[in-house]
Amino acid sequence: MSDPTLILRVRNLTARIATRKEEIHAVRGISFDIAAGEAVGFVGESGCGKSVTARAIMRLAPEGTSIALGGSVDFMGQDLLQLDEKAMRDLRGRRIAMVFQDPMTSLNPVMTIGSQIDDIVRRHTELRGRAIRQRTVELLNLVGIPNPERRAxxxxxxxxxxxxQRVLIAIAISCDPDLLIADEPTTALDVTVQAQILRLLMRLREERGMSLMLITHDFGVVAGMVERVNVMYxxxxxxxxxxxxVFAEPAHEYTRALLHAVPRLDTAGRVL
Amino acid sequence: MIRVVLTRFAWTLVILLGVSFVAFMLMRALPGDFAIAAAGSQSVSPEVLDAIRRDLGLDRPLLEQYFLWLGHALTGDLGRSFVTKQPVLSELPARFVVTFQLTLIAAIIAMTMGIATGLASARMRGRTDWFVRIYNGLILAVPNFVVATLIVLLAGLYFPQLSIFNYTPFLSDPIANLGSLLLPAFSLALAVSVTISENTRAAVLEISSQDFVMVARAKGLLPRTVLRNYLVRNALTPIITVTGLQVASLLGGSILVETIFAIPGMGQYLFDSINSRDYPVIQAIVVLAASVVILVNMLVDIAYARVDARVKA
Incomplete structure (x- = not known):
């Protein structure tokens, strides 16, 4: 990689999702960079390919489908699309981690919170025995869970x-990843909780100097969170x-339409 | 946990009481005269029949008869067989042990086969899935007495050394006993294993598409960890449910299988007793079989609470 400060360099990425019935060109040749410690937003309506982009970087296809990927995903000097599944598994959760959209369905209902953090710590670190649980409690504390020993x-x-969602963030940062992908991390939460989760993500990113790829359909979420934004359509x-x-002078017609879709308080409304 | 067990146990006792009542009344509702069956012959004088009625308490009101029977049953007296004139309890325990062994082996075979084929079907999809589903459909379509008869026929023709009709009691030779139960248990297990297989497949497929499985893969966990802790542990609840429900059909199936394979178990005993209208024996077996099914369901409920922390009391 020419620029050592770049952590992710995606070139001409394409993703075709093959289900049993059809094939969808979900991502059509996109290129972008993410620098070390940088936060980049991906904004667009649902179905625009932003989540597929995230899954493509993680090389995670939903059960029962397969994704054909093209182009290159250069992550700190290695092309992820060329890695075999085993090398990819070693990387997932350790160097690139992901926070998903719906915290209500993202945790295993039959395992305790603690053991769901224990298993990723055991998988990717040298810690064993009681040191694992110690680390888990530490992580729960870090994401603001009160009484972490008991709650685990x-x-x-x-x-x-x-x-x-705090627990899922604890899982994601457990192995100090270089890149955290947050795919609509606040969409399923109510507004006051949204702000708390976004603040937590900001704080963790600053403390750990990790890069953040924040995917959302909501311009309001990216506004205070990221330096650069990519609009997908x-x-x-x-x-x-x-x-x-992008906020001040949107160049593309779609961006203007998207910005317009955000309800505003400063323009006078009309009584219906 | 202890509260869960105690609540379930209390309920089990209530249900058992109801079952014994229904079984008792059903027996009385059957056409045919108890006294004639007890006398063992149609051509008995009315005086003798009256004497038998008095002796068996048949001249009293039904409800009183039930409580008399219940009282005797609770003190370990299930009456005497009309045929052998021996106490029912002198024969039933030995018969029960044989059936218990048979259904236990069958349950183990059914669970192993069912879970293995269901898992393979759901995880590998493609040709394996196809094969398993066609096989399941085929087995499900054939009643188990046909399968049992076919097994007897084929084993008798091609493997005469298996000596299928030679039941050996456990105490005289445990190994030979196991050998003599293997084929019957297998034919009893087949249909049940298919039901477990189909349910396992459906459960694993449904859980595969859950978000938490994606999260587990995004953690970089090894495939076997994902399979064990995320897929199978969640699929376990529906698997336990069907297995528990299938115990009843195992007991029912044992009547046919024991008769076909000439195994001196409870099923064969019931079959013979029905043929000779040996009411006390029939009644004892019905209550016993119902108790077993209810007890297994209680164990299933307790197992739920152990597998899934969301289930409480």
């Missing part, structure tokens, strides 16, 4: 949605630039 033995159904990046620039 609870099951997911004893946690609220916001608390579960129908599998392509239609506009990219600094958040200030």
């Amino acid at each position: 033995d609870n099951h997911p159904h004893q946690f609220s949605g916001g608390m579960r 129908r599998g392509e990046i239609v506009e990219s630039g600094s958040v200030e620039r």
Whole structure:
């Protein structure tokens, strides 16, 4: 890689999803960079290919489908699309981690919260025995779970949605990843909890100097969170630039439409 | 946990009482005269029949008869067989042990085969899935007495050294006993294994598409860890449910299988007793079989609570 400060360099990425019935060109040749410690937003309506882009980087296809990938995903000097599944598994969760959209369904209901953090710590670190649980409790504390020692033995159904998302963030940062992909991390949460989770993500990113790829359909979420933003539409990046620039003078028609779709408080409404 | 067990146990006792009542009344509702069956012949004088009725308490009100029977049953007296004139309890335990052994072996075979084929079907898909599903459909379509008869026929023709009709009691030779139960248990297990297989397949497929499985893969966990802790542990609840429900059909199937393979178990005993209208024996077996099914269901409920922490009381 020419630029050592770049952590991710995606070139001409394509993703075709093959289900039993049809084939969808979900991502049509997109290119972007993410620098070390940088936060980049991906904005677009649902179905625009932003989640597929995230899954493509992780090389995770949903059960029962297969994704054909093209182009290159250069992650710290190695092309992820060329790695075999075993090497990919060693990398997932350790160097690239992901936070998913729906915390209510993202935790295993029959395992305790603690053991779901224990297993990733055991998989990717040298820690063994009681040191694992110590690390788990530390992580729960870090993401703001009160009484972490006791709560680690609870099951997911004893946690609220916001608390579960904190647990999923604890899982994601457990092995100090270089890149954290957050795919609509606040969409399923109510507004006050959304702000807490976003603040937590910001704090962790600053403390650990990790890069953040924040995927959302909500311009309001990216505004305070990222330096640069890529606007996606129908599998392509239609506009990219600094958040200030894209907000102030959107170049693409779609970006303007998307910005318009955000309800605003400063323009007078009309009484229906 | 202890509360779960105690609550379930209390309920089990209530249900058992109801079952014994229904079984008792059903027996009385059957056409045919108890006294004639007890006398063992149609051509008995009315005076003798009256004497038998008095002796068996048949002249009293039904409800009183039930409580008399219940009282005797609770103190370990299930009456005497009309045929052998021996106490039912002198024969039933030995018969029960044989059937218990047979159904236990069958349950183990059914669970192993069912879970293995169901898992393979759901995980490998493609040709394996195809094969398993066609096989399942085929077995399900054939009643188990046909399968049992075919097994007897084929084994008798091609493997005469298996000596299928030679039941050996456990105490005289445990190994030979196991050998003599293997084929019957297998024919009893086949249909049940298919039901377990189909349910396992459906459960694993449904759980495969859950978000938490994607999260587990995104953690970089090894495939075997994902399979064991995320897929199988969640699929276990529906698997336990069907297996528990199938115990009843195993007991029912044992009547046919024991008769076909000439195994002196409870099923064969029941079959013979029905043929000779030996009411006390029939009644004892019905209550005993119902108790076993209810007890197994209680164990299933307790197993739920152990597998899934969301299940409480």
